[in-house]
Amino acid sequence: MRKKENYYILTFRSTMQAIQTEKRLKELQGPGRIIPLPGEIAAGCGLAYCVVITEKGNLQKLLKDNQIDFQNDYEIIL
């Protein structure tokens, strides 16, 4: 197994919202990727969007500037 690291992740109300966000961020050449929702996060759909913690600021700016919707955000060690 790989070494655990700190990540910044987004959760979504539906998988549709997750894929919509993935598509939008890809168009914007943003960082990160879709991952299965970590078990310790009880809410959201089965998918999450994940970036390494050092990209948190970049991702947040993209989300804000482009009014991209999500349910919640977390910092989590995975």
Next chain:
Amino acid sequence: MICLDHTSAMIYLDHAATSMNKPDCVYYAVLAAMKNAGNASRGGHDAALAATRILYEARTEAAAIFHLSKPERLVFTANATESLNIAIKGLLSPTAHVITTSLEHNSVLRPLYEWQEKGLSLTILPADPQGNISYAAMTAAIKPSTRAIICTHASNVTGNLIDIAQVGSICKAHDLLFILDASQTAGIFPIDMEKMNIDVVCFTGHKTLLGPQGTGGLAIREGIAPSPFKSGGSGIHSYDKHHPHHMPDALEAGTPNIHGIAGLLAGMQYIRRQGAAALRQRELIYMNMFYEAVHKLQEVKVYGDFNVKQRAPIVSINIKDYDAATVADELNSRFQIAVRAGAHCAPLMHESLQTRRQGTVRFSFSHTNTENEIKAAIEAVQALATEEPQ
């Protein structure tokens, strides 16, 4: 193994039942999805994500066809019948009054008859001998208890269109739900839920949209919430005792038909690339070519209104007093021409056309047909109509 070799020589003119000879991209998309797609919304591995992305793209593509601003309000089902059942059973109540028409398919009528047995009051607008309804009669039928108008966009027997912009205006003026059955028109004829004030559009994937059988859906305007009739797996909120309430998951319990939806997506993208207006024009050219030739034959009776330019590409006929099934069988066995005979699941239309006993022989055309096929169909009808009984 079932032999499917019959298709090579056949002239297929039964597109109102299901489209055949679809663009190759549809077949390849189904095969590619079967090879590569996992279960949509169930997991984050590459195969599951591939399926989830197909579902998303198809939802967005279908929503655009109906001018539905929020794709999450586009729900996939197995067919138009399932869509109509969700809308009709999930939005009405036994105390409601509902208006529908004699043009309807049993997938509208039978769910309404079930409601009627529970107390719902139903007005079925009659059609004139040409198969048209009266919009004045539609307005006159509205009562204080009227909740909805449910109608088809096009008769699957005659091809006559219902003016859905006018029905939408009537619904808006009287604050009624407008549920549309777009089984014969989706993707090819303009349907704008916003401009035409349509609350729910029910469609099938395997006819005009060129997708595989087992695909369909409904587009639901914001603020309209049919009660789901199924619950179960959603891929999300697994520890919740209740099925998710948000769209589209609320109405999509269970594994979606991603292989079929991938084909449907390819069909919808093909229509967008070709242009719906261009495809529609080609279909109407074929329909008119056939109509102009056969309606002149003394032995042939054509049903429906051909005075209007815009109509679904359907021509229903009878030859003398022959049973429609006999004519269809002759066309198939002697000329390899596939058409549909009988009642076409639209019993009330045949009351209006007075064809209950005889049925009709329905020729339905597609942009995938060729001029030579239409010529062959004309010659076959001419032969059957004029030859001495053998």
